[in-house]
Amino acid sequence: MPDLLQLAARVREHIPLTRYMDFRLQEFAADQLILCAPLAPNINDKGTMFAGSQAALMALAGWCLTTLQAEMQLPDADVLAMQNSLRYQRPVTGELTIVVTSSAESLAHFRQRLARGERGVLEVVAEGLNVDGSVASVYQAQYMARGL
Amino acid sequence: MPDLLQLAARVREHIPLTRYMDFRLQEFAADQLILCAPLAPNINDKGTMFAGSQAALMALAGWCLTTLQAEMQLPDADVLAMQNSLRYQRPVTGELTIVVTSSAESLAHFRQRLARGERGVLEVVAEGLNVDGSVASVYQAQYMARGL
Numbered sequence: 042m043p044d045l046l047q048l049a050a051r052v053r054e055h056i057p058l059t060r061y062m063d064f065r066l067q068e069f070a071a072d073q074l075i076l077c078a079p080l081a082p083n084i085n086d087k088g089t090m091f092a093g094s095q096a097a098l099m100a101l102a103g104w105c106l107t108t109l110q111a112e113m114q115l116p117d118a119d120v121l122a123m124q125n126s127l128r129y130q131r132p133v134t135g136e137l138t139i140v141v142t143s144s145a146e147s148l149a150h151f152r153q154r155l156a157r158g159e160r161g162v163l164e165v166v167a168e169g170l171n172v173d174g175s176v177a178s179v180y181q182a183q184y185m186a187r188g189l
Numbered sequence: 190m191p192d193l194l195q196l197a198a199r200v201r202e203h204i205p206l207t208r209y210m211d212f213r214l215q216e217f218a219a220d221q222l223i224l225c226a227p228l229a230p231n232i233n234d235k236g237t238m239f240a241g242s243q244a245a246l247m248a249l250a251g252w253c254l255t256t257l258q259a260e261m262q263l264p265d266a267d268v269l270a271m272q273n274s275l276r277y278q279r280p281v282t283g284e285l286t287i288v289v290t291s292s293a294e295s296l297a298h299f300r301q302r303l304a305r306g307e308r309g310v311l312e313v314v315a316e317g318l319n320v321d322g323s324v325a326s327v328y329q330a331q332y333m334a335r336g337l
Contacts, residue, residue, distance in 0.1 A: 093244065096273070097206075098241070
């Protein structure tokens with residue numbers, strides 16, 4: 042099992058903005074990662090979560106998922122965001138829980154590519170959930186990984 | 190002319206994450222807004238700009254443009270991000286300059302809607318530029334504005 046505390050510590054060390062956002066990696070199971078962040082450091086003028094914080098947390102969640110998947114195959118991997126899209130459906134009024142995963146098909150292809158020493162592209166999808174379980178935002182993105 | 194220093198101060202006051210990102214609003218002319226941010230507070234593990242910082246700065250740039258356009262018509266406006274997409278083309282290796290604008294057609298429709306007391310949707314497009322002028326990222330988004 043990957044060490045989520047260690048990955049979160051690496052992120053905080055190298056990406057200072059993530060310290061401010063106060064995220065944590067909560068669980069990784071069945072190819073699904075859960076990332077949470079509190080409202081207070083990510084609040085906006087309306088007392089809900091800043092759209093930019095949500096976008097940054099989604100970008101981070103997808104990067105962490107892709108890194109976890111790549112590092113189960115490679116000793117060390119470089120992971121880059123390629124593109125993403127985000128739809129805001131309702132305000133985030135408290136802690137945000139992001140559930141990020143990838144399709145089985147994309148993951149199988151990603152693993153094959155990495156196993157052959159090639160660059161792999163992982164398609165990820167995520168939902169941002171309010172405390173009451175309602176879907177606040179929907180994200181999809183592509184990340185590229187390569188061995189170092 | 191809108192007061193960009195005042196708008197930036199409002200943003201920093203109400204959205205604490207933006208203080209950390211150290212953005213500034215540089216110019217608003219011909220319906221085009223320029224927002225800049227330094228690399229250091231927005232850096233990642235590769236010594237380039239964190240994809241999440243870029244996403245947050247793009248979200249902010251579009252929000253500021255929509256707010257400026259709405260507040261030229263309304264005494265006070267509430268502006269919400271609806272959806273966005275972002276494509277990363279090359280790494281950001283120093284200060285990021287975001288140039289954000291909207292199509293003339295979208296802006297005309299947005300103004301008509303606000304003038305009738307209705308909600309307006311503005312379609313914005315932005316480029317993220319490196320110091321050498323190369324395009325690092327391309328963004329498109331929709332924001333909704335309404336009078337308060």
